[in-house]
Amino acid sequence: NAGVTQTPKFRILKIGQSMTLQCTQDMNHNYMYWYRQDPGMGLKLIYYSVGAGITDKGEVPNGYNVSRSTTEDFPLRLELAAPSQTSVYFCASRPTGGGPQHFGDGTRLSIL
Amino acid sequence: GNSVTQMEGPVTLSEEAFLTINCTYTATGYPSLFWYVQYPGEGLQLLLKATKADDKGSNKGFEATYRKETTSFHLEKGSVQVSDSAVYFCALSEGNFNKFYFGSGTKLNVKP
Numbered sequence: 001n002a003g004v005t006q007t008p009k010f011r012i013l014k015i016g017q018s019m020t021l022q023c024t025q026d027m028n029h030n031y032m033y034w035y036r037q038d039p040g041m042g043l044k045l046i047y048y049s050v051g052a053g054i055t056d057k058g059e060v061p062n063g064y065n066v067s068r069s070t071t072e073d074f075p076l077r078l079e080l081a082a083p084s085q086t087s088v089y090f091c092a093s094r095p096t097g098g099g100p101q102h103f104g105d106g107t108r109l110s111i112l
Numbered sequence: 113g114n115s116v117t118q119m120e121g122p123v124t125l126s127e128e129a130f131l132t133i134n135c136t137y138t139a140t141g142y143p144s145l146f147w148y149v150q151y152p153g154e155g156l157q158l159l160l161k162a163t164k165a166d167d168k169g170s171n172k173g174f175e176a177t178y179r180k181e182t183t184s185f186h187l188e189k190g191s192v193q194v195s196d197s198a199v200y201f202c203a204l205s206e207g208n209f210n211k212f213y214f215g216s217g218t219k220l221n222v223k224p
Contacts, residue, residue, distance in 0.1 A: 004155070031210070042116075042201060042214040043156075050210060058211070090155055098163075098205075100146055101212060103155030 002026045006091050006104035013081045013111045021076040021107050023091030030096045032074040034058075034066065036087040037106075043090065049074055081111045114139050116202050118215035125192055125222050133187040133218045135176075135202035143204040145169075145178055145185040150199045150217070159187075159200070197222045 007022045025032065030051045035043040035058075045058030049068040063085060065077040074093075078085060088108050092101040119134040137143065144163045148156040160169030165180035176187045185202060202215040 033212070035214075040216070042216040043212075045211060048210065056210075092155075098144070100148075100158040100161060101156075103157070105153070105155045 004091055004093055004102050004104035006089075006107050008107060009105065010108045011110070013078075013109065015081060015083065015111060017081050018077070018079050019081070021078075021089055021091075021109070023074045023076070023104060024072050025074075025091075025093040025102070026072065027093060027095070027102065028071060029093035029102070030071065031094045031101075032068065033092040033094075033101065034064070034074070034076045035090045035092065036060065036085075037090060038087050046076065046089075078109075083111050085109065086111045114143065114204060114206065114211075114213045116204055116213050116215035118200075118202050118218050121199075121217070121219040123218060123220050125220070127194055127222055127224050128191045129222075131187070131189040131192045131196075131220070133200055133202075133220070135185045135187065135215060137183050137185065137202070137204050139183075139204055139206075141206060143206060145176070146203040146205070146212075147174070147176055147185070147187050148201040148203060148214075150201065152198075156201060192220070192222045194222045194224050196220060 004025045033048045034046040047066040049055045091104045094101045146161045147159040149159045160171040162169040162178035168177045199217045
């Protein structure tokens with residue numbers, strides 16, 4: 001019953017560093033999403049994917065990149081970390097045909 | 113465009129009190145509506161959903177009715193428990209379910 005797995009759970013970066021947030025799901029879902037949640041705020045969509053090889057921008061894509069080479073994995077890349085990217089990042093997936101999203105437990109990222 | 117507005121929190125109630133968390137939405141089409149719950153340190157979990165006008169979603173004693181005429185989806189529970197303490201998010205998805213829009217969340221504190 002793994003569901004959506006995110007790694008790492010916590011990370012501290014220095015300004016200008018890069019890193020990849022990993023997300024994998026074992027439910028064979030075609031749709032996958034990356035959100036960020038700032039303190040006291042709702043979730044903002046960064047990128048989403050409707051299937052392997054297909055990605056699209058959400059509300060706040062600047063400073064991030066994604067790829068979707070397999071159905072299971074949807075990594076999020078930060079190339080030049082900035083303090084404004086300090087947030088909690090959630091990955092989610094859902095099956096084709098509608099229905100709710102399944103969320104990972106999140107990655108708490110601090111950029112100092 | 114699409115958006116979701118929730119009442120600001122935190123909401124503090126005594127155990128067995130009646131709960132209402134207001135949610136209104138703006139949508140261009142005919143969205144599906146969701147309530148998610150987030151416990152500390154965890155990702156969001158689906159609480160209930162409604163896919164068309166006048167539908168009532170329910171789960172674990174929580175209910176919400178899709179009101180197209182007032183564009184609302186208020187969350188209610190007749191008798192809250194301490195274990196209901198969490199952050200509650202209202203969300204909508206467009207007809208093709210590619211994107212989800214979340215409210216800012218309402219924190220509920222239930223005191224014994």
